[in-house]
Amino acid sequence: MPHNLYRNLDQPDRISVDRAFYDRIARAPGRKPVLDHVVPKRTGWAWEVRASQVCRLVTVEGPQVVDFNAWNLHNPRERFWASRTRQLQGAHVTTHGRLWSTLPYLRPMLTITNDTLPTEPTPGGGRCHDLLGTRCDPYLYKLMDGVDFDLTCHNNLVRAVAPYHLTELDVHDVINIFQVTGLDPKHEMYFMETSPAREGDFFEFFAEIDLLCAISVCPSGDLSVWRGGDPEPTCKPIGVEVYDLDAALLDGWRSPEPVRIASVYERLMTSRT
Numbered sequence: 001m002p003h004n005l006y007r008n009l010d011q012p013d014r015i016s017v018d019r020a021f022y023d024r025i026a027r028a029p030g031r032k033p034v035l036d037h038v039v040p041k042r043t044g045w046a047w048e049v050r051a052s053q054v055c056r057l058v059t060v061e062g063p064q065v066v067d068f069n070a071w072n073l074h075n076p077r078e079r080f081w082a083s084r085t086r087q088l089q090g091a092h093v094t095t096h097g098r099l100w101s102t103l104p105y106l107r108p109m110l111t112i113t114n115d116t117l118p119t120e121p122t123p124g125g126g127r128c129h130d131l132l133g134t135r136c137d138p139y140l141y142k143l144m145d146g147v148d149f150d151l152t153c154h155n156n157l158v159r160a161v162a163p164y165h166l167t168e169l170d171v172h173d174v175i176n177i178f179q180v181t182g183l184d185p186k187h188e189m190y191f192m193e194t195s196p197a198r199e200g201d202f203f204e205f206f207a208e209i210d211l212l213c214a215i216s217v218c219p220s221g222d223l224s225v226w227r228g229g230d231p232e233p234t235c236k237p238i239g240v241e242v243y244d245l246d247a248a249l250l251d252g253w254r255s256p257e258p259v260r261i262a263s264v265y266e267r268l269m270t271s272r273t
Contacts, residue, residue, distance in 0.1 A: 015088055017096050017111055021253065025054065025206055026095075026113040028249055035242035039217050041235040044156030046164060046214040048073055049207040049242055051255045054113060056204040057177060057215070058239035063195035063222035066177040066203075066215050066238055067135045067153040069161075070099060070109055073210040076166055078105045078258075082131050082173035092127035092181075094119050099175065099205075105258040109211060114204040118196055122180060126193045129203065130181040133190055134173045135216065156216035164212055177203050177215075179223065194224040209255050215240070 031054065038060060039045040049055045050073075057066060072078035081102040089097045094115045098108040117128045137154035141147060157171045178201070180193040220226055221234030 017098065019096050022096060022111055022113050022206060025245065025249060026204070028246065030246055031243035033241065034244055035240065037240045039215060039238045039240060041217055041237050042151060042156075042219045042232075044153075044160035044214060044216040045240070046160040046212060047240060047242070049211045049213055051207050051210050052245060052250055052253070053207050054204060054243045054245060055207065055213065056202045056241040056243075058202045058241065059178060059197040059199060059236065060239040061236040062199045063178065063197040064236040064238055065179040065195055065218040065220065065223055067157065067174040067218055068177050069157055069172055069174055069214045071166070071170070071212045072101065072109070073212045076170055076212070078102060079170070079172055080109060080175070082134070082175065086131040091132050092130050093175070094129060107256040107258050108208045110205040110207050112204070113206050114202070116201045117178065117203070121182070122193055124182065124191070124193060125185070126180040126182040126191065128178065128180050128196070130176045130179055132181050132183065133176055133192070135171075136218070136220065151219045153216035153218055156219075157214050160214040160216070161212070192223050192226065195222040197222070
């Protein structure tokens with residue numbers, strides 16, 4: 001019988017979340033809006049979300065795929081780690097799932113509090129909000145088609161974070177929000193399906209630490225047209241909203257600390273003396 005190396009999904013552990021706490025946040029009235037911005041189609045944008053704030057990404061005009069990156073606002077070496085998140089949370093995430101940070105930190109950066117997209121698999125086996133694929137990039141287009149093409153999620157993310165003094169080297173593997181993907185059972189090859197998002201659907205999260213977030217509003221739109229047609233007519237903008245919460249909701253919550261271990265370098269030096 002296969003088992004999960006990292007967690008027993010039937011037993012509470014240090015990875016599990018207090019669902020009641022995050023459900024209260026999702027339902028609580030009286031949020032104070034601090035940011036309401038619409039990111040134009042086929043562009044990127046970066047913004048700050050402070051610890052204990054809630055952020056919502058909204059398909060303001062209908063289905064649209066979003067590529068998402070996140071960093072510790074004060075230390076960009078700590079950033080979202082897609083592969084470890086996939087191991088801990090699954091290949092697709094939804095409410096109560098978390099995005100985890102890279103080593104040597106390994107802590108939850110954010111917790112998903114609400115998600116209006118379907119969670120059941122499609123007839124083809126695809127699910128929404130995936131950690132399987134990554135951003136489209138100009139290097140792949142050059143490799144596959146021999147052309148220089150800079151209208152990609154990678155380029156959008158690079159341009160978005162430049163004002164924060166980050167570069168192409170800081171952009172990393174993404175979570176594809178509002179995107180349906182899977183692996184075909186025969187060859188385990190990645191496939192994509194059209195986004196099922198409707199106008200007003202949203203993906204919402206609670207910031208566990210101070211975050212710098214960035215998105216690319218994917219130039220391939222809702223993925224109904226890909227490699228073989230013009231996807232521009234399927235492209236739409238994305239709304240970004242940030243809210244402060246009533247302080248009473250946060251009773252008992254603390255921003256998570258990084259995992260603490262003896263440094264590998266410290267051990268190495270000790271072994272040499």
